[in-house]
Amino acid sequence: MGEKSIAVVGAGIAGLAAGCYARMNGFAARVYEAGGKPGGLCTAWRRGDYLFDGCVHRLMGCRPPHVFNRVWRELGAFGERPVIDHEIFRTFVDETGRAVCFYANAERLREHLCALSPADRAEASALCGAIVKMTRFDFGFDARNLASSMAFGARMLTLAPVFQEYGNLTLGELGARFQDPLVGEAVAGVLGDPDIPAIALATTLSGMHAKTTGFPAGGSLALARSIEKRLLGLGGTVEYGARVTRILAEGGRARGVELEDGRREEADAVISAADGRTTIFDLLEGRYAPEKVKRYYGDLPIFRPLVQVSLGVNMDLAEEPHSVKYGLKEPIDIAGEKRSVFGYAHYSFDPSFAPAGKSVIACLFPSDFAYWESLASQGTGEYDREKDGILRTVIAELDKRLPGLASKVEESDVATPLTFHRYTGNRQGSPEGWRLSKKTIGFMMTGMETSFRGLKNFRMAGHWVKPGGGLPPAAVSGREAVAALCRRGFRTTTL
Ligand SMILES: Cc1cc2nc3c(=O)[nH]c(=O)nc-3n(C[C@H](O)[C@H](O)[C@H](O)COP(=O)(O)OP(=O)(O)OC[C@H]3O[C@@H](n4cnc5c(N)ncnc54)[C@H](O)[C@@H]3O)c2cc1C
Incomplete structure (x- = not known):
């Protein structure tokens, strides 16, 4: 009998990752991508001598010991390219030239904020303490593995006070706690959206503090091309200009995909790493997702385009x-x-x-x-x-x-x-899928439903199943989708 096969919809980072892990686990992997190049949102384009990048500013898990680093190494994401660290994440300046510098190092940030505004010492120290503590957060990765889940649970217990404090507070609310108006404005606006929970700032800066979040040299398209190379090296294929219009199902099982040009490509399992709404309402014709999941697409906030x-x-x-x-x-x-x-x-x-x-x-x-x-x-x-x-x-x-x-x-x-x-194809052109908010923050730990009763051998992947979005959750979702489809043990290899 030949290899079992997985058809993957979309060659964004989630789809490419799904293809790689499918190959590592002995499946024939065919990725169908509507566009002309790998990466989806993780892309760049040339204009004359210049490369314009449409995505990555910072990448979690660039270096060990961050748990996502293992995934990037399994995917060969960096090739030989180095990771670049910024001393300062972002600088806020007022019209007099007074500047709030979000130093990557938490202690330096604390000293800087205290020097700028001694009256805000307590608030600044608490924030910087949370940044250091958040270096222990690992997003519940490998949750299917019992030992890993238990270790995650134990770590989460130690982080509960940080989540309690900064998970229920928006950046705007945190900014308002500072007495210095410039510092307050800088804190509220540092991630571009004052309604995001403040825990997102602590998470971002914790990675920079630990030097596990950095800038992958070469930028977004180089990253995507490296993962595409890994997929091809493992024996997978990617077909570009191949828009999937329907996920084929028969006898309660996913059986393959139908393409815009009318072709029907059979497969033993299907992973859709395309836009979540398109997957649920168009490719699956609204047939399998329960009402609760469909309601997400009316009720939950998305990242503003x-x-x-x-x-x-x-x-x-x-x-x-x-x-x-x-x-x-x-x-x-x-x-x-x-x-x-x-x-x-x-x-x-x-x-x-x-x-x-x-x-x-x-x-x-x-x-x-x-x-x-x-x-x-x-x-x-x-x-x-x-x-x-x-x-x-x-x-x-x-x-x-x-x-x-x-x-x-x-x-x-x-x-x-x-x-x-x-x-x-992302809904409303959203850059990261679901926006982190009080309504979605719980999903940051648990993820969203990726399979539906009545449709075996099907999984969803991508940032629409990982609220908060971003490249690492996308890659992890592709890994998890394949792990869920593996009847026996799930295997990975590192380059
Ligand atoms: C400006 C910007 C800055 C960002 N900065 C960062 C950052 O610094 N760090 C970070 O971690 N994240 C960042 N992100 C977020 C990150 O890019 C996304 O969360 C991530 O790339 C999502 O990957 P994905 O594979 O889930 O989805 P996508 O990238 O959307 O991939 C989906 C793919 O599916 C294809 N597709 C859709 N429908 C079909 C179909 N019917 N048939 C075939 N193919 C189909 C699409 O063409 C696309 O290639 C940024 C995003 C933007 C826009």
Whole structure:
């Protein structure tokens, strides 16, 4: 009898990971991807000499002993490329030049915040203490393994007070506890959304503190291509330009996939690592997910979509802080919303992005899908005019901060929520699936339903089953989907 096979929908990080683990466990693995390259949201695109990156700013598990590092090593995610550490995660500046620096090192951050605002010593010390404690958090990875689950449970008990304190508090609420207005504003805005639970900041900085979260040199597409290479090396296949329109089922079992061109590809099991809503309501025709799961797609908050402005500039920004935010005296209008805080990041710490002496800059603005959908539906060039207007506004604003920039822009690009949606199928172009909130934080530990009664040999993977989203949960979800389909022991190999 030949190998059993798994058909995987989507070659984002979750789908590529699922394909790799399927091969490691002796399944024939065929990944079907609607787009033209690996990675899904984890992507980048060239404009002239510049590489514009659409995803990774920081990656958890870049180094051991973080539990996710094992997954990245199993997937061969970094190749020979190094991991780059930032001394400062993000810098907040006011109009006088006074700056709040979110140092990666928790002790340095504590000293800095206390020096900036002695009245906030207690709040700053508590936050930095939580950052150090959160280095013990490992997301319940390998929860199917009893010993690992018990160890996770024990660690979680020790972290319960941190979750109690910062899991139920938003960043906006945490910011309001600080007496110094700039520090408060910086804390509230550091992750770009004041409604995110403050535990997300402690988690992010804990990885940077432990040097297990960093920037994978080469960026997003290099990461995706390495995992694709690992998949092909293991004997799996990826077919691009292959949109799945239906998951085939017979006798209560998933039997394969149907493609847009009418082909029916049989398989012994199917993993869908595509957009969650598409999987449940379109590919499975709404037939298997219980009402409770379907309601998630009406009730739960998603990460707000983004407008991303990318610039290639003939300027060397290597000496500038790599990620900066600052308040604006006069708010500016971007995508129909007044913005009183402006931020940018550059990539001059990694030579893969621009030729020597030149730099790539990216600015992100949360923006509603409906706003862009309405512009595009007018069909009168409104959509393109809005993109051009945003580009001009952003360049003018950056020129005030980095004098001379306006005349040195060599390449530019504006991606909208519609762009993210068009390239990846994610609902409303959401960058990370479900937003962490009081409604979803519980799922961060448990994940969401990945299989449904009445449909054997089927699993869902990807950030829509891991609220909070991100690359490591996506990769882990692909691993878990294969583990769940393995009748006997689950095997992994590391490069
Ligand atoms: C601007 C930005 C910054 C980010 N920064 C970070 C960061 O710093 N760190 C981090 O960890 N995460 C970050 N993320 C989040 C991260 O990119 C995502 O959470 C992760 O890539 C999701 O992976 P996925 O495989 O679940 O889904 P996706 O990447 O969405 O992949 C799904 C794939 O399925 C394909 N597909 C969809 N429908 C079909 C179909 N019917 N048939 C065939 N194929 C189909 C799509 O084309 C796509 O390739 C960022 C995201 C964005 C947008």
